[in-house]
Amino acid sequence: MPAAASPGSSASGPGKPGHGVADSFDAVVIGAGAAGMMAASVAGQRGLRVLLLDHAEKLAEKIRISGGGRCNFTNIGTSPANFLSQNPNFCRSALAAYTPRDFLGMVERHGISWHEKHRGQLFCDDSSESIIAMLRRECDAGNVAWRMSCPVQGIEQSPAGGFALRTSRGPVRARQLVLATGGMAVPQLGATDFALGVARQFGLKVVEPRPALVPLTFDAQQWQPFGALSGVALEADVGCGTGKGRTSFLEDLLFTHRGLSGPGILQISSYWNPGEPIALDLAPGRRLAEEWIAGKSGNRQTLASVLAALWPRRLAEQWLAGEDGQQAGLGAMRMADMPDKTLRRLAERIHAWILHPTGTVGYKKAEVMRGGVDTRGIDQKTMQAKSVPGLYFIGEALDVTGWLGGYNFQWAWASGAACGRSLQKAA
Ligand code: FDA
Numbered sequence: 199m200p201a202a203a204s205p206g207s208s209a210s211g212p213g214k215p216g217h218g219v220a221d222s223f224d225a226v227v228i229g230a231g232a233a234g235m236m237a238a239s240v241a242g243q244r245g246l247r248v249l250l251l252d253h254a255e256k257l258a259e260k261i262r263i264s265g266g267g268r269c270n271f272t273n274i275g276t277s278p279a280n281f282l283s284q285n286p287n288f289c290r291s292a293l294a295a296y297t298p299r300d301f302l303g304m305v306e307r308h309g310i311s312w313h314e315k316h317r318g319q320l321f322c323d324d325s326s327e328s329i330i331a332m333l334r335r336e337c338d339a340g341n342v343a344w345r346m347s348c349p350v351q352g353i354e355q356s357p358a359g360g361f362a363l364r365t366s367r368g369p370v371r372a373r374q375l376v377l378a379t380g381g382m383a384v385p386q387l388g389a390t391d392f393a394l395g396v397a398r399q400f401g402l403k404v405v406e407p408r409p410a411l412v413p414l415t416f417d418a419q420q421w422q423p424f425g426a427l428s429g430v431a432l433e434a435d436v437g438c439g440t441g442k443g444r445t446s447f448l449e450d451l452l453f454t455h456r457g458l459s460g461p462g463i464l465q466i467s468s469y470w471n472p473g474e475p476i477a478l479d480l481a482p483g484r485r486l487a488e489e490w491i492a493g494k495s496g497n498r499q500t501l502a503s504v505l506a507a508l509w510p511r512r513l514a515e516q517w518l519a520g521e522d523g524q525q526a527g528l529g530a531m532r533m534a535d536m537p538d539k540t541l542r543r544l545a546e547r548i549h550a551w552i553l554h555p556t557g558t559v560g561y562k563k564a565e566v567m568r569g570g571v572d573t574r575g576i577d578q579k580t581m582q583a584k585s586v587p588g589l590y591f592i593g594e595a596l597d598v599t600g601w602l603g604g605y606n607f608q609w610a611w612a613s614g615a616a617c618g619r620s621l622q623k624a625a
Contacts, residue, residue: 273317451463479548
C-alpha cells in the first residue's frame, strides 16, 4: 500500500480556501487523526459539508507509528471496564453504538487483511498505512474538504450562532466545531493540548492531564543494581493501589537502564499516582513458600539453580546478589538446608516486590494522555458540550483513557462515529 501523503488543501466542499471572505461549513473538524477522520467521514457521508484541518504536514502520524507500524486498530473484547475516567459510565453509549465489529467490517470492506495477536488485539497484516488510506477514502466518499498544514490561530463564537475560526489559510466559519486534536503524548509528532485550551476558553472543566501507558523511572541510586538487567523481560503480576482501589495486570515487564517498561508496566502506569508504590509478583500463579517447603526434604538443588529455573539467569543472579546483603552465600545453599523461615521470607519478597517509582519518562515516550476534557460537561450520546451548543470533543482529548491493546483506537472510532452521526446539516 503506498504511503498516504498529506491531502493538503482540497477544493472539494464549498469552495477554495481564500483569505478574504470566510468559507462556511456545516462542521469543521480540527485534528485529522483517528477520531477526526472518523467523525468527518461519517458526517460527510450523511451529506454535511465538512472541513477537516490539521496543523501537521503529514497525515495521521500516530496511526502510522502505532502497533509497531501494524496498527493495533481495535480490541475485539472492548468493554467500558477497559477505560479509565473520572466519569466511568460516560464511554458506554458510544462504545455500544460503534463496536469493534463495526470497525472490523469497514476494514474488511476495504480489503485490508488482519490478524489477532493475543487477548483480542487486532493488527493489520501489512502496514498501518492501509488504515490511514482507508479513512482517507471514507472521507473522500463524504466529499470532506481538507486543509493541511493549517494551524488555527483563534476561535470565537459568533453572536448569530456557530463559530468563526482564524487559520493560517484564512478565516473559516463553522455551524458546528469538533475538537479532535488528541492528547499530548509524543509532542515530537505534533501532539498539543489545543483541545484543553479550547475547553477552558469555553468554560469547560479539564481533568488534570498526565502521561499514561508510559515507562516508570526510579531514583538513579536505588535503581543502580537493576540497571544492569536492562533488556531482561519476564511475565509478572504488576499492581498498585490498595483494597478495592487495587488494580493489577498479568503481563510482561521489561527492565531498562532507568527503570521498568513492558506491557505490564505501561498498563499500571495509567493507574499509578506519584508517591505511590507498585507491587510486583515475580512468580505469578505459584505458591513458592508452600512449594519450596513441601519439596525441600532431600532436595540437593541450590537456591541459585531453583531461581535460575524460575527466571532469566541474569535476574536470578542479581536478585540473589541483593539478598546476599542480608545473608551472604544464600545462592549456594541447598534447598534441603534452607530454614523454612528464610524460604518464606524470600518467597514473600518474590510475590510482593515493592518498588517506589519516582516518575515516568514523560509525554515524549508515553502512548497516551490520561485525563483531558471533563466528560461530565459532555453529552455521552453526541459528544457535544452541554453548555456550548455546536461544540464537540472526541477521541483522546476527552478524559477517557484506554488500556494498552487497541482500546484507545476503538474509543477514537466510537466517539468519532457518535459525533459524526449527530452533527446537523444546515436546513
Ligand atoms: P490523534 O493523535 O490520532 O490525532 C490528533 C490530530 O490532531 C493529529 O493529526 C494532530 O496533528 C492534530 N493536532 C494536534 N494539535 C493540533 C493543533 N493545535 N491544531 C491542529 N491540529 C492539531 N492505540 C491503539 O489503540 N492501538 C495502538 O496500536 C496504538 N499504538 C500507539 C503507539 C504510539 C507510539 C502512540 C504514541 C500511541 C499509540 N496508540 C495506540 C494511541 C492512539 O494512537 C491514540 O489514542 C489515538 O491516535 C487518539 O486518536 P485521536 O484522534 O484522539 O488523536
